[in-house]
Amino acid sequence: MSAHLDPATPDPSPTSAPPTGTGITLVVTERVRRSQLEAYEAWARRLHVLQGAQPGFVGLHVLRDLSGPVAEYVTLVRFRDRASLEAWRSSPAYREALTELDRFTAGEVEYREAQGLEAWFDRPSRLPAPPLWKNVLVGVVGVYPQIMLFAWLLAPVTGDWPAWAATLATASLSTLFLNWPVLPLLSRALRSWLYPARRGA
Incomplete structure (x- = not known):
């Protein structure tokens, strides 16, 4: 299982295969009372271990924000398909873990499902979505150097391939x-650039 937090936060779980662009993502936003941070993170680590053993689990990513009066955790949990996600959500282990969650959190926990790349632009519901031009710009900044790099790296292999096949390999x-x-x-x-409203929160 793969998890990423702010640099100061310890890795809560082992590593697994990275997710692909397919599948479905459960986006969970939790606001945690500061007095419960240590207990919450210990609970989250146990939960992540359970998720790692769930059939159809692909990976997870955690973002933590301590700038507000309560800590905010946004966890993106990716599964291979909807059936795998539903199996996890109905599992006894998950339901039992949820019985402990209320003692850590301040307010309702928010759940949302997303597919493909849209989950990576998720934000707490109280913040506006980034404008489309920012999402597009981030995508271009992320993909263009990779296209150039992989085209160069694959050239010895794909040099004799039809153009469409070489392009497909690079794009994939x-x-x-x-x-x-x-x-x-x-x-x-x-x-902070995607969600400027967060500044000073």
Whole structure:
């Protein structure tokens, strides 16, 4: 399982195969009371271990924001397909884990499902979505260098291929790495630019 937090936050779980551009993502936003941060993160680590053993689980990504009066965690949990996600959500282990969640959180936990790359531009519901031009710009910044790099790296192999096949190979690798880890890292690094309303929160 793969999880990414702010640099000061310890990795909560082991590593697994990176997610691809397909599948479905459960986006969970939790606002955690500061007095419960240590207990919440210990609970989250146990939950992530359970998720890693769930059939159809692909990977997860965690963003943490401590700038507000309560800590905010946005967790993106990716599964291979909707059936795998529903199996996890109905599992006894998940339901039992949820019984502990209320003692850590301040307010309602928000759940949303997303497909493809849209999950990486997720934000708390109280913030406006980034304008389309920002999302497009981040995507271009993420994918263009990869297209150039993979075209160069694959040239010895694809040099004699038809143009469409060589382009498909380059595009496939670029899309894979855009989804993980390039776009998650870019969205985190550019978070204050994508969501300027967060400044001073």
